[in-house]
Amino acid sequence: DTGVSQNPRHKITKRGQNVTFRCDPISEHNRLYWYRQTLGQGPEFLTYFQNEAQLEKSRLLSDRFSAERPKGSFSTLEIQRTEQGDSAMYLCATPLEGSTDTQYFGPGTRLTVL
Amino acid sequence: GQQLNQSPQSMFIQEGEDVSMNCTSSSIFNTWLWYKQEPGEGPVLLIALYKAGELTSNGRLTAQFGITRKDSFLNISASIPSDVGIYFCAGQDAGGTSYGKLTFGQGTILTVHP
Numbered sequence: 001d002t003g004v005s006q007n008p009r010h011k012i013t014k015r016g017q018n019v020t021f022r023c024d025p026i027s028e029h030n031r032l033y034w035y036r037q038t039l040g041q042g043p044e045f046l047t048y049f050q051n052e053a054q055l056e057k058s059r060l061l062s063d064r065f066s067a068e069r070p071k072g073s074f075s076t077l078e079i080q081r082t083e084q085g086d087s088a089m090y091l092c093a094t095p096l097e098g099s100t101d102t103q104y105f106g107p108g109t110r111l112t113v114l
Numbered sequence: 115g116q117q118l119n120q121s122p123q124s125m126f127i128q129e130g131e132d133v134s135m136n137c138t139s140s141s142i143f144n145t146w147l148w149y150k151q152e153p154g155e156g157p158v159l160l161i162a163l164y165k166a167g168e169l170t171s172n173g174r175l176t177a178q179f180g181i182t183r184k185d186s187f188l189n190i191s192a193s194i195p196s197d198v199g200i201y202f203c204a205g206q207d208a209g210g211t212s213y214g215k216l217t218f219g220q221g222t223i224l225t226v227h228p
Contacts (some may be wrong), residue, residue, distance in 0.1 A: 004156075031214055042117055042202050042218030043157065056215070091156050093216075101206065101214040102147065105156035 003027060004106035006092055012112045013082055020078045021109045023092030032075050033103060034067060036060060037089040043105075046090075049075060082113045120203050120219025127193055128227050135201060135222045136187040143205030146179050146186040147216070151200045160201075161188070193226050200224070 003026030013019050025032065030051045035043035046065070048056045051072040061067075064082075069075040079086055089110050093103040120137045127133060137146070145164055149157035161172050163179035163186060170177055176189045186203055203219040 006156075033214065033216070035216070040220075042120075042204075042221055043216070044117075044218070045215045048213075048215060050213075089156075093156075095214070102145070102159065102162045103206075103214065103216060104159060105149075108154075108156045110154065 003096075004092060004094060004104060006090075006106040006109050008109060009107060010110045010112075012114065014114050015082060015084060017082055018078065018080045019082060019111060020076055021090055021111075023075045023077075023106060025073070025092070025094040025106075027094065027096050028073055029095045030072065031095060031101065032069060033093045034075070034077055035091040035093065035105075037091060037108070038087075043089075043091055046077075079111075082111075084113045087111055087113045118203055118205060118217060118219040120222060122222060123220065124223040124225070126225045126227065129193060129195060131193055133190040133193055133197075133224060134187060135203075136185065137203030137205075137219045138185045139205055139217075140184070141205070141217075142183040143207065143217075144183070145206035146177070147204045147206065148175075148177050148186070148188045149202045149204060151202060151221075157202055190224075193224075195226050195228055198224055198226050 005024045032049045034046040037043040049069040064080045067077045089108045091108045092106045148160045151157045161177040167181045168179045174191045200221045204216040207215045
């Protein structure tokens with residue numbers, strides 16, 4: 001158990017709806033990462049936080065995606081006006097407190113857009 | 115997005131056999147990691163490699179960080195049914211605003227027949 005929790009674990013939504021996912025790491029490491037994984041592929045980097053600051057966004061993160069980390073601990077990822085192509089597993093990862101930058105993943109949120 | 119070249123894509127082996135998989139990249143990485151993922155779950159860290167040429171073991175698993183820093187391999191000895199899953203290699207960036215971002219291979223699907 002990495003101590004990284006994600007909610008919800010599964011989300012089914014209709015195209016055009018907004019969805020929000022949450023990541024809660026146990027350790028308060030200053031770095032937090034979001035990845036997206038589609039079927040049959042490895043995870044792909046979406047965005048990265050250093051404390052509250054969002055320091056990098058992948059080109060995969062369209063304008064419909066927004067991520068926050070308001071207190072430098074938990075993080076949220078929102079997708080507005082969902083499209084069927086957004087269907088994927090959304091993964092959050094953080095290093096353990098005091099460790100190197102080796103990333104430990106949460107269980108993910110599986111999004112299905114109908 | 116960029117992904118590492120991981121091979122083989124899938125393996126079907128008998129219990130007790132040894133397994134080998136590898137990963138190559140056109141880019142240099144400072145850290146190589148190997149993860150295992152089971153259906154509906156996030157990737158679980160198996161082994162982390164921090165230095166070129168490093169050979170590290172974790173039980174029946176052995177991994178090496180290539181001296182060119184562009185490749186890595188993972189060996190599993192005496193496979194057992196619970197080794198079934200998808201194995202991913204990942205290279206970790208360092209420096210600049212991409213500090214710690216992971217780039218993943220496409221995965222190796224391992225099936226172990228009892």
